[in-house]
Amino acid sequence: MSSSPLAPDVTHIAPREKAEILSQALPYIQRFHGKTIVVKYGGNAMTDPALQQDFAEDVVLLKLVGLNPVVVHGGGPQIENALKRLGKQGTFIQGMRVTDAETMGIVEWVLAGEVQQEIVGLINKAGGKAVGLTGKDGAMIRAKKLKMVDNKDPSIEHDVGQVGDIESIDPSVVKALQDDAFIPVISPLGFGKENESYNINADVVAGKLAEVLKAEKLVMLTNTPGVLDKEGKLLTDLSARQIDAMFEDGTLSGGMLPKIASALDAARAGVRAVHIIDGRVPHALLLEVLSDQAYGTMIRSH
Numbered sequence: 363m364s365s366s367p368l369a370p371d372v373t374h375i376a377p378r379e380k381a382e383i384l385s386q387a388l389p390y391i392q393r394f395h396g397k398t399i400v401v402k403y404g405g406n407a408m409t410d411p412a413l414q415q416d417f418a419e420d421v422v423l424l425k426l427v428g429l430n431p432v433v434v435h436g437g438g439p440q441i442e443n444a445l446k447r448l449g450k451q452g453t454f455i456q457g458m459r460v461t462d463a464e465t466m467g468i469v470e471w472v473l474a475g476e477v478q479q480e481i482v483g484l485i486n487k488a489g490g491k492a493v494g495l496t497g498k499d500g501a502m503i504r505a506k507k508l509k510m511v512d513n514k515d516p517s518i519e520h521d522v523g524q525v526g527d528i529e530s531i532d533p534s535v536v537k538a539l540q541d542d543a544f545i546p547v548i549s550p551l552g553f554g555k556e557n558e559s560y561n562i563n564a565d566v567v568a569g570k571l572a573e574v575l576k577a578e579k580l581v582m583l584t585n586t587p588g589v590l591d592k593e594g595k596l597l598t599d600l601s602a603r604q605i606d607a608m609f610e611d612g613t614l615s616g617g618m619l620p621k622i623a624s625a626l627d628a629a630r631a632g633v634r635a636v637h638i639i640d641g642r643v644p645h646a647l648l649l650e651v652l653s654d655q656a657y658g659t660m661i662r663s664h
């Protein structure tokens with residue numbers, strides 16, 4: 363019997379063991395059937411072609427067994443590469459890219475062009491029907507300029523340019539696509555009152571969208587085993603109180619700041635399961651959603 367070029371070689375696994383692994387998924391499929399799972403696919407987790415293919419297959423499998431995956435993608439490193447090609451370098455303040463007018467153009471071009479279309483293509487190739495959207499499509503994400511207050515000294519305000527603060531999300535376009543067997547793939551861009559574009563951190567979009575869609579789960583795939591403590595040890599479980607303390611003592615920095623804040627906001631807003639997991643593990647998404655295996659860090663609302 364010939365095997366699919368996409369399928370891993372599992373001939374060495376005994377039939378009984380294979381059956382046990384497959385049947386483990388049943389209670390999860392039953393529990394999540396018809397439910398929305400928002401998946402944040404971080405730019406740092408999408409740098410390896412084999413892992414990207416695994417991710418696309420996982421999304422398609424989840425859709426085919428009756429879940430409703432919605433992908434929100436990042437693209438920080440990809441934007442950085444594009445800036446480098448143009449002789450520029452990005453600047454970040456508290457995990458947010460300082461976005462002047464020229465950078466905004468590059469951000470839109472990389473996110474809604476290169477990155478989104480690559481993910482759409484991979485999901486389609488794996489047998490799904492992906493539709494790429496930005497927060498502007500279907501008038502989905504209304505935003506205003508973010509007022510960024512310094513997290514050590516609140517009397518200081520940073521100007522981060524065209525970085526958006528979400529005012530509202532209208533999820534009707536996402537719902538319409540979900541009902542029609544499509545898999546939405548969303549770039550984190552928003553629009554303002556004068557139709558100006560905003561660059562919004564993808565973790566923030568994923569968290570807010572999970573809340574508005576009343577998602578059952580929010581899974582954030584990144585490039586660390588999860589949230590690490592000061593000694594670099596994985597924290598499998600984090601309460602709101604522990605997170606507050608970590609913001610205070612400097613355990614969190616860079617891109618982890620908006621990620622944890624968004625994860626906690628989503629948990630507090632009623633998203634029952636919020637996980638930050640290692641996107642460098644093959645099929646990390648599938649294992650997280652449909653198996654007993656606990657990965658990464660779970661964020662609790664209290």
Ligand SMILES: Nc1ncnc2c1ncn2[C@@H]1O[C@H](COP(=O)(O)OP(=O)(O)O)[C@@H](O)[C@H]1O
Pocket residue numbers: 403404405406407436437438565583584585586588589590591613614615616617618619621
């Ligand atoms: N306490 C922490 N635990 C884990 N990662 C952390 C922590 N503090 C800061 N980070 C950084 O956050 C990064 C993940 O955020 P980010 O670079 O924005 O990734 P993504 O592109 O997946 O959103 C990690 O690679 C790590 O460098």
Ligand SMILES: CC(=O)N[C@@H](CCC(=O)OP(=O)(O)O)C(=O)O
Pocket residue numbers: 403404405406435436437438439441457458459469525526550561562563564565617
């Ligand atoms: C405002 C802001 O920082 N926007 C991000 C949007 C992309 C993103 O969030 O990508 P990751 O998830 O890969 O970090 C940026 O310009 O890099």
